[in-house]
Amino acid sequence: MAEEMSEVKVHGLHRIEVRDKKGNVSEAVLELRYRRIRVLPPIGKQRLYPALMLTVLYATERNAPKGRDRIDWKLVTGLLSEPAGGQSKVELPLSSIERYLLDQLVPDRIGSVPNNTLSFYLTKLARLGGYLTRAKDPPPGNLVIWRGTTRLTDIQLGFILGTQLVGN
Numbered sequence: 284m285a286e287e288m289s290e291v292k293v294h295g296l297h298r299i300e301v302r303d304k305k306g307n308v309s310e311a312v313l314e315l316r317y318r319r320i321r322v323l324p325p326i327g328k329q330r331l332y333p334a335l336m337l338t339v340l341y342a343t344e345r346n347a348p349k350g351r352d353r354i355d356w357k358l359v360t361g362l363l364s365e366p367a368g369g370q371s372k373v374e375l376p377l378s379s380i381e382r383y384l385l386d387q388l389v390p391d392r393i394g395s396v397p398n399n400t401l402s403f404y405l406t407k408l409a410r411l412g413g414y415l416t417r418a419k420d421p422p423p424g425n426l427v428i429w430r431g432t433t434r435l436t437d438i439q440l441g442f443i444l445g446t447q448l449v450g451n
Contacts, residue, residue: 288341291316303351311354313342337361377404384438411435
């Protein structure tokens with residue numbers, strides 16, 4: 284995969300704050316690359332499984348840092364990549380049932396304008412996981428998103444089973 288991604292041009296830069304092992308904060312500049320690749324199953328399993336089209340997102344630190352390891356992150360997903368800028372389409376990661384349930388379970392904030400963006404529904408998912416969305420709060424973290432996703436999955440399962448039992 285590293286060989287495949289080394290041929291891809293840098294699509295953008297992203298600055299983040301990181302801490303070293305002593306807790307000192309520094310800024311890292313990440314080079315962002317992405318590419319769709321076709322991944323074949325192992326030779327002995329090719330009759331059983333299809334090839335997959337996956338998106339690889341690759342973030343590497345531009346310069347070698349002092350006092351910590353260089354950042355080298357890879358994310359492989361079945362979701363399509365989109366060019367940077369503009370709002371991401373919510374239809375990619377959330378189904379229509381999940382969006383419906385989030386709209387029913389997590390009321391819109393007073394004065395907020397409902398919209399159909401990914402960030403709008405991720406905030407609702409985080410709120411389902413316990414995120415309070417106070418003005419000074421940092422963005423929701425992995426744990427809160429995971430809790431919201433777990434709750435939504437359980438609720439969705441109950442919703443689907445309930446509609447099958449009732450017959451609607």
